[in-house]
Amino acid sequence: MGYIPVTCEQREAMLRAVGVPSIDDLFAAVPEAVRLTQPLDLPEPMGEIELASHLANLSAGNAPATELVCFLGAGSYDHYIPSVVNHVLSKPEFFTAYTPYQPEVSQGTLQAIYEYQSMICGLTGMDVANASMYDGATALVEAALMAARVTKRHRIVCSPTIHPEWQHTLATYAEAGVIELSTFAPVSAEGLTSLDGTDGLESLLEGGDVAAVLVACPNFFGNLEDLDAIGRLAHDAGALLVVASNPILLGIMEPPSTYGADIVVGEGQPLGNAMSYGGPGLGFFACRMTHVRQMPGRLVGVTTDTDGNRAFVLTLSTREQHIRREKATSNICSNHALNALAAGVYLSAVGPEGLAGIARSCVAKAHYLREKLLATGRFTAPWETPFGYEFALAYEGDVAEMQDALLSMGYLAGASVADVEGEWPTGIDENLAAKLVLFAATEKRTRAEIDSFADEVVSL
Amino acid sequence: MTERLDHTPAVAPVRGPRALIFEVGSPESRCTEAPAIDVPLGKIDALLGGRARTAPPTLPNVTELEIMRHYAHLATMNFGVDSGMYPLGSCTMKYNPRINEDACRLPGFAGLHPYQPEETVQGALELMVGLADALGEISGLPGVTLQPAAGAHGELTALMVFRAAHTAAGNPRKKVIVPDTAHGTNPASVAMCGWEAVTIPSDERGLVDIDALKAALDTDVAAFMLTNPNTVGLFDPQILEITEAVHSVGAFAYCDGANMNAILGKARPGDMGFDALHINLHKTFSTPHGGGGPGSGPVCVTADLAPFLPGPLPVAFDSGGLGLGWPEYSIGRVRSFYGNFGVLVRAYAYIRALGGAGLTEVAEQAVLSANYLKSRLETAFEVPYGPTCMHEFVMSGERQKAENGVRTLDMAKRLLDYGFHPPTVYFPMLVHEALMIEPTETEPLSALDAFADAMLAIAEEAASDPELVKGAPYTTPVRRLDEAGAARNPDLRWRPAGE
Numbered sequence: 032m033g034y035i036p037v038t039c040e041q042r043e044a045m046l047r048a049v050g051v052p053s054i055d056d057l058f059a060a061v062p063e064a065v066r067l068t069q070p071l072d073l074p075e076p077m078g079e080i081e082l083a084s085h086l087a088n089l090s091a092g093n094a095p096a097t098e099l100v101c102f103l104g105a106g107s108y109d110h111y112i113p114s115v116v117n118h119v120l121s122k123p124e125f126f127t128a129y130t131p132y133q134p135e136v137s138q139g140t141l142q143a144i145y146e147y148q149s150m151i152c153g154l155t156g157m158d159v160a161n162a163s164m165y166d167g168a169t170a171l172v173e174a175a176l177m178a179a180r181v182t183k184r185h186r187i188v189c190s191p192t193i194h195p196e197w198q199h200t201l202a203t204y205a206e207a208g209v210i211e212l213s214t215f216a217p218v219s220a221e222g223l224t225s226l227d228g229t230d231g232l233e234s235l236l237e238g239g240d241v242a243a244v245l246v247a248c249p250n251f252f253g254n255l256e257d258l259d260a261i262g263r264l265a266h267d268a269g270a271l272l273v274v275a276s277n278p279i280l281l282g283i284m285e286p287p288s289t290y291g292a293d294i295v296v297g298e299g300q301p302l303g304n305a306m307s308y309g310g311p312g313l314g315f316f317a318c319r320m321t322h323v324r325q326m327p328g329r330l331v332g333v334t335t336d337t338d339g340n341r342a343f344v345l346t347l348s349t350r351e352q353h354i355r356r357e358k359a360t361s362n363i364c365s366n367h368a369l370n371a372l373a374a375g376v377y378l379s380a381v382g383p384e385g386l387a388g389i390a391r392s393c394v395a396k397a398h399y400l401r402e403k404l405l406a407t408g409r410f411t412a413p414w415e416t417p418f419g420y421e422f423a424l425a426y427e428g429d430v431a432e433m434q435d436a437l438l439s440m441g442y443l444a445g446a447s448v449a450d451v452e453g454e455w456p457t458g459i460d461e462n463l464a465a466k467l468v469l470f471a472a473t474e475k476r477t478r479a480e481i482d483s484f485a486d487e488v489v490s491l
Numbered sequence: 492m493t494e495r496l497d498h499t500p501a502v503a504p505v506r507g508p509r510a511l512i513f514e515v516g517s518p519e520s521r522c523t524e525a526p527a528i529d530v531p532l533g534k535i536d537a538l539l540g541g542r543a544r545t546a547p548p549t550l551p552n553v554t555e556l557e558i559m560r561h562y563a564h565l566a567t568m569n570f571g572v573d574s575g576m577y578p579l580g581s582c583t584m585k586y587n588p589r590i591n592e593d594a595c596r597l598p599g600f601a602g603l604h605p606y607q608p609e610e611t612v613q614g615a616l617e618l619m620v621g622l623a624d625a626l627g628e629i630s631g632l633p634g635v636t637l638q639p640a641a642g643a644h645g646e647l648t649a650l651m652v653f654r655a656a657h658t659a660a661g662n663p664r665k666k667v668i669v670p671d672t673a674h675g676t677n678p679a680s681v682a683m684c685g686w687e688a689v690t691i692p693s694d695e696r697g698l699v700d701i702d703a704l705k706a707a708l709d710t711d712v713a714a715f716m717l718t719n720p721n722t723v724g725l726f727d728p729q730i731l732e733i734t735e736a737v738h739s740v741g742a743f744a745y746c747d748g749a750n751m752n753a754i755l756g757k758a759r760p761g762d763m764g765f766d767a768l769h770i771n772l773h774k775t776f777s778t779p780h781g782g783g784g785p786g787s788g789p790v791c792v793t794a795d796l797a798p799f800l801p802g803p804l805p806v807a808f809d810s811g812g813l814g815l816g817w818p819e820y821s822i823g824r825v826r827s828f829y830g831n832f833g834v835l836v837r838a839y840a841y842i843r844a845l846g847g848a849g850l851t852e853v854a855e856q857a858v859l860s861a862n863y864l865k866s867r868l869e870t871a872f873e874v875p876y877g878p879t880c881m882h883e884f885v886m887s888g889e890r891q892k893a894e895n896g897v898r899t900l901d902m903a904k905r906l907l908d909y910g911f912h913p914p915t916v917y918f919p920m921l922v923h924e925a926l927m928i929e930p931t932e933t934e935p936l937s938a939l940d941a942f943a944d945a946m947l948a949i950a951e952e953a954a955s956d957p958e959l960v961k962g963a964p965y966t967t968p969v970r971r972l973d974e975a976g977a978a979r980n981p982d983l984r985w986r987p988a989g990e
Contacts, residue, residue, distance in 0.1 A: 032844040034586050035856050036935040045863040054855045057862055057879050058757055060726040065762040071628050076846030079590055086840055090599030092614025097602030106827060107605050113523040115555055119562040127571030127587050129579055130783040135907055135967040139569030140782040146512050149985040153549035159983045165640035168827040196827050203823035207654060207685035255540055283535060284542050308615050309605030309828025311785035323981065334977035336970040346977040352679035357688040362679035365641035365773065369781030379512050379558050380522040383547035388525025394538055399530035417540030438608060446606045454817060478529040
């Protein structure tokens, strides 16, 4: 199977026009010592029927969360995706286009991104949002780097309750020395960022050299942080407040701007994007207008054409790598435009009321699930802290055995905190982490599913 | 002014209002309603610890039909590969096979949660291992990570791997050398990795100035980054000498694989002495560009560097079955989860459709098509480097600028009136008034000829009626834009009246 339309005869004619006897002559610059003399050792080609069948078989080798009863969250969520989203995304004028560098024939992409930027501002309460980053983790890293540029400081204080994978990503980037990372420990008894005490946020900010405080709300454990207090501590120390948010919950929660956030980031996958084994996701990134020239990533703005019509264009590009090279605010070029388009379609489909309704539904179901699980007697609550639609409970027995048993009944029984922590412990007590299971419930879960799930837990 | 149009415009002009989605619909309009809540619902503000919103977020209120009409309207104002030839140099705008789109949407792929137990994702892991193995064979560099989300992310990941290896050897070093033809992402990634970017000039042939390189090399140099074939469309014949010189000071040779499509099955970066390479799956392996992503930028490295790759990586267990594991000296994570899996599915499908011989044909036809276009255009335009090119070539609009006062930008805009997306313009920077043309192997000969005819017609227009070209485009949904005005008074979001 191939996608080359030129015929053998046409090839010959083209070679004559070029004036070389064979195609190999066009590769003359490749030194003989490195020229391949036989085809690559790859599996034999497939026709479309064979390929379709092969891919279907690979797909069938998986048991997707969307076909099980999914109580897994921890950074990727099983929300319903309205049908319109995929229909819009499947329009080839959107998905087969490049970055909108030629605005006269890219108004569709440009306007859709402008609308997406506006919606992210609406959700976060911030002044300006960029056209997207790769995912929540890299958006958080970019926020830390931007804070360092804005404050001309290098030390970053990262809450220990941020998703361990995001902390780990931040640490990888920090190895390069552009920012210096101080994580603070331990997690408080309430499953929150410790504010006081010897290792608390307050003491870490004492040196007056901190560029930013990074915090997630809801945090990795699903708990809602005291952004008001954290924001005040950060600002008193001259640091920026960077908040990672869940975009569904922003339908019903006060936006981070209320608490003085300077940069708001997050994982936008819940907004109409498939979980797709963790990627592509969508990093959203919003900040204050005063800092716009230090922002990473693309921005779309409004302008007019020579006839005076409203039009959209990539703007403030002098921040970007293709103009500023090593002085750019980031190396990002390709971002996640199609995922941002999905988010824009999703938010249009649900609207403010629908988003609030979905968020309320998630919160109600998660709280109901928690009560039912506690009522089984097999779980205990590590804390009583307000949460959104994800929470942690300690299991009395072996977590992996419990999850295996429930998987055989068709349930994805949450995420083991110790497993997700993996290479990057959050600093929570190890014995507690080994018992903790993170459960999420989205609007897709029904009361019947939750009741049955709790019954199965009792029967274990 | 006469428009003189007897050809198909790039995008059919759309008349009528282009309302924002916020300006469509009414407060009562609804599309997807939230499901009824079938469990007890406490007071939300109490559940959220007093954090409930007092005012709803500003979002559109529209019906389903209004959404579909809105985006249908926006789509008509866009140009994609399906709309017509898109010879954007360095971007490889080839056809995106539709079976790949179907594949990534299969429920067994799209519906997978990243933390599902490994036994429930064996098909996904098998696909990832199959893709990683194929990329290792194609590149000649056996250590592969599929994690990076884009080419620039891949560059940065590879530089982090270099930094870890240098640090392990006792000296993290200070700088990275890039040629002046490098993509902007190269020096930007160097800066993010905490090194100084040192730019060296190209020689008069458009190749690495080997003396300048050797003069810049010392034991403070961590790496040399080279796009090969490079951004003027030339394969650097000095490649073995280059990588040997780089290695002689203990530095690493990095290949920016943006142009890997030109050498598939013809030569391998690993055999050329490169230590690491990123591959843009959205260029070489036909995954769609999505209007600016998502892409995917896997990194391939030598066996020596493989222990430093980011984790986790798909691995085969001795006990049978596949899982996720960590390289011994991993630099850590560079993102959440394991990669842009949906993009990996498409690239895997493409490689399995073509096989080894099919990939070689891709490179051969891409190079032949570029040379054919070049041969048709070099009489009317300056072509500074040659005599042959790889998958793309760079022309200069200097002649038209000097003789007619018509700039490359004007000719690019005029191409829109002829129904083509313009080539990359004003890059690479060492060529004045650059036009960088990459036809790709998927364009039929008729399209190549039509494009060449259009370019030649525009060259004639530049001579006979320069004002016509300078006023282009005429047929697009909007005309030329006030880009300076957009930057001077940034309007980056819609606000409701009165806010």
